[in-house]
Amino acid sequence: MAVPPPKVAAPDLVPLTRALFSVSDSRGMIDLARALDARGVLLFATGSTAKAIAAAGMPVTNVADLIGFPEILGGRVKTLHPKIHGGLLGIRNDPVHAAEMEEHGIEPFDLVVCNLYPFEATVAATDDYATIVENIDIGGPAMTRASAKNHGFVSVLVDPDDYDALLAEIEAHGGATTLAARKRWAAKAFARTAAYDAAVSGWFAGQVGDTTPKWRSLGGTLREALRYGENPHQSAAFYATGEKRPGVVTARQVQGKQLSYNNINDTDAAYELVAEFDPAVTPAVAIIKHANPCGVATGASLLEAYRLALRCDPVSAFGGIVALNGTLDAEAAREIVEVFTEVIIAPDATDEAIAIVAAKKNLRLLLAGGLPDPAAPGLSIRTVAGGFLAQDRDAGRVALGDVRVVTKRAPSEAEMADLLFAFRVAKHVKSNAIVYAKGGTTVGIGAGQMSRVDSSTIAAKKAAEAARAAGLAESLAIGSVVASDAFFPFADGLLAAAEAGATAIIQPGGSIRDEDVIAAADSAGLAMVFTGMRHFRH
Template sequence: MTDRPLKRALISVSDKEGLVDLGQALAARGVELLSTGGSAKALRDAGLTVKDVADVTGFPEMMDGRVKTLHPAVHGGLLALRDTPDHAKAMEDHGIGGIDLLVVNLYPFEATVASGADEATCIENIDIGGPAMIRAGAKNQGYTCVVTDPQDYDALLAELEAHDGATTLPFRQRQSAIAYGRTAAYDAAVATWMARFEETPRRIAAAATLTQTLRYGENPHQSAAFYTDGSARPGVATATQHQGKDLSYNNINDTDAAIELVAEFTDRPAVAIIKHANPCGVATGDTLVEAYRRAFDCDRTSAFGGIVALNGTLDAETAEAMAGIFTEVVIAPDATDDAKAVFAAKKNLRLLTTGSLPDPRLPIRAMKQVAGGWLVQDKDTGHVSPDDLRVVTKRAPTDAQMADLMFAWTVAKHVKSNAIIYVKDGATVGVGAGQMSRLDSSRIAARKAQDVAEALGLPQSAAVGSVVASDAFFPFADGLLAAAEAGATAVIQPGGSMRDDDVIAAADAAGLAMVFTGQRHFRH
């Protein structure tokens, strides 16, 4: 028989949500309740009869609660194979009662770290006894049922109702899977926090919680889901969605790219429009609506169905401008009620607010799965200032060109390699992304700048008088000369090619100003 009647339960929870209702439901079925500390108090305050774990172990809680459940009387009750004669004899000889249900959730370590608490507080919130009990009970799924999350209380009570006060093996197996997932994620969160003491951790672990099952992945034949890591970093994972249908896999990926890019700009209003994880338009302005219009003008065709990120509060005027075309997602730190009212008529548009912007300089570990393993690196938080740049041509950039060069370099960090970015007056006018040849990227960006001119009715390419950024060095002069032919007047690039002298000579011959950053921004 695999159904196991529930006679005795041990309850020790940090999160008291639903605790009293669960205790009352169990008591009504005649289940004996064992508990500890605050959980026992909450149950007793509700009028329930509760036996202290200390009365079972013969030891009081000690060391500020660090030691209370680490005892054979507890773990024997969780681990005993009740139908195995020597286990049953050991239980009888040592007065160990079986524990049929374990309800435990852990000290809030992840939330404590996310709150910015000091090191000592974080360490005190590393649970020891809880994970040990959960792992013990989950291992003994033939006899013991483990519940680690208040959201499973109703399922437990439904199981008891359906099976005359017993749990079935399939239910216990499901709960064991949930339990081991919880302890694995908990240990991973602790290990990740501790890893800051190790430059290259010997082992790495990732902890994440299912937030949303997605309709499909990048394509309809791929299943997908969205998991969050519990960090407090503002962005798509922590945003509030005010309207629109659920986000898709591609929406989430593109929205993350959008908010991370626009967060680079803090000195004046900025807008980024993203399509397929690449910016098709980025601009600053005196107002958000001006920035949006300038970003939109960079590539009006690609902006259709794109993702828009703003670095300030979305206002009604900007919302009205956006409402003119189909947009998948708009994400901003906040939005006025009037702006929300404008978007209310656009039922398919998702509006997200983040409360604040992510810090683009905050170090984050980035992981990418490959066959048989993971590639792990620091997120690209690289920045340069004008003082870091080295002028390598006869002509130095003007102050206006320098401002545009810095803007272009910042955008280039967020464009898939090979990346070429044309910028004029604080707005992109041409973006070439993701090409195998830097020359091809330069030509595509120049073609985009010509498209801008045609869309705006300009007499010449928008690249004329622009500056250009290259995310990595020009291996040959051809890509740089293509930019000069398009009308660019100044260039920013890392330098470091074996042919730097040839490229510098070509820039001088074309009358370009060029600066080297000494830093590369490959993005794959």
């Protein structure tokens, strides 16, 4: 434990006389160095940074010359030296510190400009283990943390976006920085090193297969401060973790109002769902409202898929999110903009489609650049009081070879295709989840009920309402199949589906009353398959 220093107050104003640069992101660095040099600030820098400053025509002292020791081990060791860290950590108005600094020829630094090796960008760009490890910064975080700890005297900048603020600060205060500014920059510096270490530790845990590390850190980079959270009295912000996964984070917003907290949450849900369907196999569209699908469909085109998805629940679709698994084309765009929609998200869009959507200036159009892989591993986080829960993303998928027929009647080929489709959708519906489907489209969805019977009844009611809205004589549930995200604990939910007109059931199985449920299915003439995989979504 460090010995507590004497209680000496930090000054408000600290003039900048000596600045230390060590950057991997050179954006804006030369302009900053030039402005400081013009004010007579002495510049010091590590290897390549020093070369860049010198090449721009400014006097600069290489750190190796300052400490009298060259960079070694391929640049791994260059700033870990008392003349550097003493100059960063020394409390200048502490007589003991001041005497030791004088005794050892240590001069203080007033400003440190440091951004770290691009670890997150390297992980995003390559899977090469050695390259990633070499981009774990050691000296940079040490200098950054030392400077931030001694913010009473040292200004530390880790973000090129703060360079202009520094110049404005010293312009306003005669070449000095204020304690308030140094505190803000120190807080940001500690946040940066914490996020950096979180990225490193998270990557390493994955490399060694540790799914429950003793210490779990989360880090992110601010994408956008939001107007508010789920409700106007809640503050909120949107962060990117650096995960290589196309979606809302990677998307380019072509037009429309700023995304809200709820928009982002719902759009993510919609895009993750529609990505379940390979665009090379079939176009697909998902319409989401309050994080639940109100219509999902495949079709011969995106236009057909959208029309079928909208038919499932046209009332709930009003003000919803539309996600597509292929390039938004003009035909689909014209149809979508006829209904009030908050967000459209797709991998890409044609110029004509973009022009069509542009007529609705408040409609957000997001182009994500690709689809997320529904089978890729990842982490899902949820906070609880005093902690958080971490689990693998639900990457489970059920294919034809995974299901087991448990009834006397086996599903027909068409029923089996619809069963697999419906179960894939049910994975993205809040539990208790019931999905009616027919012809590769949902015809009724029941979500988030405490009773599975209630979900089944609501889904059947939705199917009947959709039929009336479409001018059809009988419910869309007639001749449909039903998917349940978890087992039927009793036969009542299954019988409610049969009464609505369903002919086949897909469910995980595993209830102590499975035999009773199977017997009820046989009695009703239903085909039923078990998946052995549950998809709770709470």
